[in-house]
Amino acid sequence: MERKVSRIYLASEPDVVHFLQVAWEKTLGSGFVITLTDGQSAWIGTVREAEISQEADDMAMEKEKYVEELRKALVSGAGPADTYKFNFSKDSCHFSFDKNLKDVSFELGSFNLEKVANPAEVIRKLICDCLDTIAENQAKNEHLQRENERLLRDWNDVQGRFEKCVSAKEAVETDLYKRFVLVLNEKKAKIRSLHKLLNEVQEPEKNMEHERETTTHSEVTSDRDAVYDESTDEESGTPPNPSVLAPGHRRKGHDLISFAFF
Template sequence: MSGAFRQITVTSDPEKSYFLRVDWSGDLGAGFTLVLSDGGTSAWIGEVSEDEVTAEIRDMGVDRDRYVEDLRSALTGSGAGRGGVAKREEAGYSYHLPPDRTRLSYRKICKDISVDLGSVELQAVPDPAEVSRQMIGQSLRRNTDLESENDKLREENDRLQREHQRIVRELQQRVEEKESMERELYSRFVMVLNEKKAKIRGLQDTIQHLQHSSQDSTDTDRHSDGEMMTEVGRGSTASLQESTLLLTGRSLPCVGETIADTEDVNKSPRRKRRVRRSPETCELE
């Protein structure tokens, strides 16, 4: 069983305050009872059944949840918003009580538009003082419950604040550790990178040195091969001249002499010998 207590004013007597107590089971759509008091001299009681609520919803042609929310805001001063969070309704509500105090009607006013939410038939209570005492006692118990709930909420809030501070400290510590780790990793990366660069430079120097050494060795080999070919050529020429001298008794022409000059030299003695033989031949004849 749930209940709520609030203070209202009626349009027929705006200078006077009334106290409204509403009790229900489940939600207001399942029906409710209310007690209206003027502060001690008079009190009235009324009841609205679930069928009456359903008929009102059908006549208005609205959604049941929306109607129950508006009804709760009108009778208790609080409404269940989205996610089950209670909130004050932005719209206003008005209450009308006729002079005979036989019916209490309640309306929703939103942007100068008045919507009738329903009414409840009232019956006078024989002992208004007892009703007032009960309402005062219920109000005090409700106040005690609200204070206890407020204390719990305050403790929960303190706990959440401590938890929040702890999480913030841990987050700051994690951030500092992360920054420290990043600096360490960056320094290691720079060190490894410098080592790799030095190694690459060393390998490049080694390659260049090997290339120069290979080129110098190639030039030396070419020079040695040239000298060797020259010596071999000279040795071959000398051997050929010696062989010719042994066979013909004459040496090969020196470098620079042509074959024609050699032939001329060889032919000249023959002519001389022929000339020398010619007189002898003449004498014999």
């Protein structure tokens, strides 16, 4: 059975400390046993599942949500100290608790308790339950501490391995980079050598082609000049040199001149 003890203050006795214990078998919604004591007297009561369901229906709440509200009020003590107000009448043994929402307060639950004839036994059992809970929590704490130390050792080991992997990775990357630089330089040298060889092969061909182009151009220029000279002589109409004329032609002209004078 799971138990939870909390310290509460009643609205009718705000200066008196009361201890409230809630114990349940399966879940809080399946029913629980509630014990209240002020250190001198004790009251106990059993809340069944049907009563919890009826309270949820009366408040128009889903059962799961209502059980969560019960847990906050009676078990976990969630929220500010003034969120829940506890009331208990020692005459009627009626226990109730309210929830405060700003300026609005409503009753969250109410149960009928019975006064215990031998409160010392109940208080003694309550103290034993508290000590058992403390011992159980201490054992859990020690287990968690050992587990935390183990996880810390594992983490340090993993971190050491990770740092070694990082160092090995950097060394591999440096080696690969050096090899890449060597291969790249060899490829560059080979490309330069091939370019030089290609230029040496293409240079004679370029010279021969240039000579052929020069020769062809000279021949074309000579032919063009000759044709130009001939066309220039024909168009100018320059008379031939008299010294190269035939003797017959010269005498005939002389006779014509003489005839004209006579």
